[in-house]
Amino acid sequence: MTIGVIGGSGLYEALPLENTRKAAVSTPYGEPSEAITIGELGGxxxxxxxxxxxxxxxxxxxxxxxANLYALKSVGVDRVIATNAVGSLREDLPPRTLVVPDQLFDRTKHRSPTFFGDGMVVHMGFAEPYCPALASHLAESARKATDGDTGVEEDGTYVCIEGPQFSTKAESEFYRSQGWDIIGMTAIPEAKLAREAELSYATIAGVTDYDVWKEDSEVSLEEVLENAAANEDAINAVVERAVRTMPDDFESEAWTALEGTINTPPEAIPEATRERVELLAGDYL
Structure with a gap:
């Protein structure tokens, strides 16, 4: 098994990886954000x-x-731990709290949410957007890695907005009225693509601000960066513990997520499309 980690450069610098190498991967979906660093941690x-x-x-x-998810799949990753910086929509989730969400609400507008199309129709189930098994392991790792020094919230809804601007006050109040918990800009389409790639996926999110709903709270890049830096050590510790303690018998329903979801007969799928998705759906075609 290979554990994928998606996060900021500060996370990589803190993980004590051994025997590292760089893998420059080209994909049918363009170039990934960076070459993949592959190494070993705790065996x-x-x-x-x-x-x-x-x-x-x-x-x-x-x-x-x-490209990022395809590249990780191509180097043998079967589960992905993601990290996110988020705003809080709840008074009791202050900055520098860690959250392992279990639900998503998509408010994005301009992103490609699927690997498929181009003559191939796939209707993927997404009721549970985060892998419950990996999320549970990540939450347990968070509680033990922080040892009570940092607040840890398990479950909650992450509303993903388009950005890059922060919310208006009207938007922030609307999200709160729905009972949602945290707000960010990067969970979508990453979680959807991870499911289509049959990757177990969960995230550890660090709260950086109160969005703009709270009186006297006006989100600024300075505030976000300051609290993100403060969250970094805790998130790094959580990810390291989650990797080191990953169960040998770990199983995920995400690993067979494509089964029964392809609505186009294989013989009707254009050859170019079949070639493009071979890594992802070849077993079903």
């Missing part, structure tokens, strides 16, 4: 990819999500 193979590139050059709307 586990780990593949690390910075979502926005090493120098944070890809904004949330234009990050190469499809």
């Amino acid at each position: 586990r193979d780990v593949a690390f990819l910075p979502r926005h590139g090493a120098d944070h050059r890809h904004p949330p709307s234009d990050a190469p999500y499809r």
